[in-house]
Amino acid sequence: MEINEIFKDVAEIIDESCGIEADSIKMEDTLFDKLEIDSIDMVDILFEIETKYDISIKVSDLEQRTKEAENEMPYEIDGKITENGVKSILKEMPEIDLSKVHEGMTIEELIKLINVHSLCKIIKLKLDEAKE
Amino acid sequence: MYLNFNHKYVLVTGATGEIGRQICLDFILEGALVIPLYRNDCKKEKFLNWLKENGANLDSVFPYKADLTKRDDIKSAINRILKEHNKIDVLVNCAGYAVEMPFLMLEDNQIDDQININYLAPMIVMKEVLRSMFINKGGNIVNISSATATKFGRGVSVYGSAKAGLERFTKIIAQEVGKKGIRVNSVSPGVIDTDMSQDLIARGKNNIKEFTALRKYGTPIDVSKAVLFLASDDTAGFITGHVLNVDGGIFL
Ligand SMILES: NC(=O)c1ccc[n+]([C@@H]2O[C@H](COP(=O)([O-])OP(=O)(O)OC[C@H]3O[C@@H](n4cnc5c(N)ncnc54)[C@H](OP(=O)(O)O)[C@@H]3O)[C@@H](O)[C@H]2O)c1
Numbered sequence: 001m002e003i004n005e006i007f008k009d010v011a012e013i014i015d016e017s018c019g020i021e022a023d024s025i026k027m028e029d030t031l032f033d034k035l036e037i038d039s040i041d042m043v044d045i046l047f048e049i050e051t052k053y054d055i056s057i058k059v060s061d062l063e064q065r066t067k068e069a070e071n072e073m074p075y076e077i078d079g080k081i082t083e084n085g086v087k088s089i090l091k092e093m094p095e096i097d098l099s100k101v102h103e104g105m106t107i108e109e110l111i112k113l114i115n116v117h118s119l120c121k122i123i124k125l126k127l128d129e130a131k132e
Numbered sequence: 133m134y135l136n137f138n139h140k141y142v143l144v145t146g147a148t149g150e151i152g153r154q155i156c157l158d159f160i161l162e163g164a165l166v167i168p169l170y171r172n173d174c175k176k177e178k179f180l181n182w183l184k185e186n187g188a189n190l191d192s193v194f195p196y197k198a199d200l201t202k203r204d205d206i207k208s209a210i211n212r213i214l215k216e217h218n219k220i221d222v223l224v225n226c227a228g229y230a231v232e233m234p235f236l237m238l239e240d241n242q243i244d245d246q247i248n249i250n251y252l253a254p255m256i257v258m259k260e261v262l263r264s265m266f267i268n269k270g271g272n273i274v275n276i277s278s279a280t281a282t283k284f285g286r287g288v289s290v291y292g293s294a295k296a297g298l299e300r301f302t303k304i305i306a307q308e309v310g311k312k313g314i315r316v317n318s319v320s321p322g323v324i325d326t327d328m329s330q331d332l333i334a335r336g337k338n339n340i341k342e343f344t345a346l347r348k349y350g351t352p353i354d355v356s357k358a359v360l361f362l363a364s365d366d367t368a369g370f371i372t373g374h375v376l377n378v379d380g381g382i383f384l
Binding site: 047 | 309
């Protein structure tokens with residue numbers, strides 16, 4: 001399944017769960033900052049995605065890939081992203097606003113940068129894994 | 133009063149108990165499709181006979197088996213229910229277990245079981261059921277608590293505190309899921325004249341009635357009517373996070 005197709009579904013799911021018009025949603029919109037999706041709506045969205053695609057997905061999956069990529073070196077210390085963490089984010093999450101990524105930023109700050117594109121990517125990854 | 137339960141699926145835990153069976157009966161008589169959870173086959177047969185004797189059409193009853201002390205049992209039963217019926221509109225957590233004894237005399241397993249059945253099991257059931265309520269964009273939960281959550285503590289340390297936890301949990305979850313159109317409330321019965329309360333009634337002699345404003349014990353019907361009231365969007369559509377005391381005004 002192509003990322004654009006997934007995006008269409010995700011925009012509709014966000015529309016249904018949060019009442020944000022699907023047509024107004026863009027790939028680069030951050031989930032928590034721009035779209036102001038709160039945690040309960042996020043749960044709703046993830047349930048809808050799981051049901052639609054028959055996959056299992058958690059909020060932590062969204063930044064989990066970066067941790068897996070650099071498992072040799074610490075990705076974060078005391079909740080703050082390390083130099084290695086930054087490298088890994090640049091490589092694994094090019095879809096987010098990289099100008100805001102810096103050493104010492106908190107995990108919460110990173111989560112705020114996660115956008116609709118990140119969500120679509122993780123769905124694609126899970127669908128591809130399920131196919132294998 | 134029109135409660136509007138036609139074609140609604142209502143899951144009731146502790147359905148074979150005296151209060152649980154009354155709740156099932158009243159929902160059925162109001163047109164609901166009832167999914168009783170039970171753990172003992174003999175008790176299930178007795179329960180079904182009782183429903184029939186009291187005018188219920190058993191075509192509206194879909195029983196499933198689960199031991200509420202086993203997480204996997206709960207999950208697999210609810211999974212099967214959702215596969216076969218697609219949705220649960222109303223959940224009533226009615227199963228309960230009390231051992232009345234000074235805390236220091238309780239066996240470890242009696243402590244665990246009281247916590248598991250009165251507190252943990254409703255949480256596990258709610259987690260599974262809420263998922264489907266989110267997907268169906270609505271639903272309703274009523275937890276059966278107990279007056280011992282806030283009053284007369286002696287001899288019911290674990291039971292009473294587990295029920296207090298359940299009441300607090302009810303309020304917090306009501307806050308969390310309210311924006312999804314899901315209401316969560318509790319009914320807190322006082323002394324209801326059932327097997328569960330016979331020890332208490334025997335020990336209290338007439339004292340309990342003395343402390344009760346209405347000077348009588350409650351009946352399973354009193355509890356059941358309160359549950360149906362809270363579960364109906366027509367009668368209680370703007371009520372959530374509430375603990376409704378059904379206790380005749382005990383210790384006012
Ligand atoms: N009766 C009262 O005066 C009173 C007062 C305040 C609050 N309450 C509350 O009201 C609710 C109903 O009470 P009741 O008087 O109807 O009690 P009950 O007759 O003893 O019924 C309890 C129900 O819970 C079920 N249950 C217990 N352990 C279970 C387990 N491990 N797995 C599955 N089911 C289990 C029982 O199943 P089995 O039939 O198989 O045992 C039974 O169906 C309870 O939550 C109780 O705490 C009662």
